[in-house]
Amino acid sequence: MPKSDNHLWHDPFTPHGLNLTAGEGGGNFQIHECGLLPPGTGWSHQRVCSPFWRLYYNRAPGAWIESGGRRHPLTPERFVLVPDGVGFDCGSRPGFEHMWVHFSLYPSVTETAAGVVEVPATRTSRAVARELHRRIGRGERAQAAQVAAGLLHVVFAEMGPGWFAPLPPRLRKVFSWIQHALGGEISNRLLAAQAGLSVEGFIRWFKAGTGRTPAAFVAERRIREACRRLAFTDDSIEQVAEAVGFANRHHFSRVFKHYAGCGPAQFRRGRAQR
Secondary structure (H helix, E strand, C coil): CCCCCCCCCCCCCCCCEEECCCCCCCCCEEEEEEEEECCCCCCCEEEECCCCEEEEECCCCCEEEEECCEEEEECCCEEEEECCCCCEEEEECCCCCEEEEEEEECCCCEECCCCCEEEECCHHHHHHHHHHHHHHHHCCHHHHHHHHHHHHHHHHHHHCCCCCEECCHHHHHHHHHHHHCCCCCCCHHHHHHHHCCCHHHHHHHHHHHHCCCHHHHHHHHHHHHHHHHHHHCCCCHHHHHHHCCCCCHHHHHHHHHHHHCCCHHHHHHHHHCC
């Protein structure tokens, strides 16, 4: 995951949206927030990079995101998905209205897209998007969460099988083991045993399959889980650190800042102020 700047892009909550509690919105997606930016509100940011997904859909043109050297206009003809860890810039002209859903895929059982994904809008997805717009406009949080989950299911279904390939069984087994072992010891020796490989062979195989070392992948998963716990629970930072496998707060804070761009205390303060 690329490092972001010091802005709180790792936080899925904004001053404008409906903040949703864990469990609202369906089981395949953890929906953090859905919202509408009122017409006339500026939307221009640089170097955005988040540990959660974003879905954008605008009922009229006027805004765009840029990633990987390509501009993606936000229009009624398409939904735009930004996977976690994908950096982008965004901008708009005055007077546009902007709708978004911030969410996580949990647990991940697929190889996610390497960049921004455009999904053509269909009659079905447009109808669900209109209903989500209506629910957000009324401030109906629980109903908006359910409709947002429905919209995500529709959009992902319309992407087709080419966008998300199932993980190879052995890699899926390793991913699943990591997710359930975040609070304990995760060593290359234990991971290699899950894959049925030698330690040296496992490290080469894992990096070839994911583009990251096992240590970097595990650290990212731990920090993402820490972000969820900091946002959705009242656990102390020490308790969160222990829950995701860190022996002490100092080490946890150092790794958290490396991946998230700020320390865990600042993350939680920023969340409380939104």
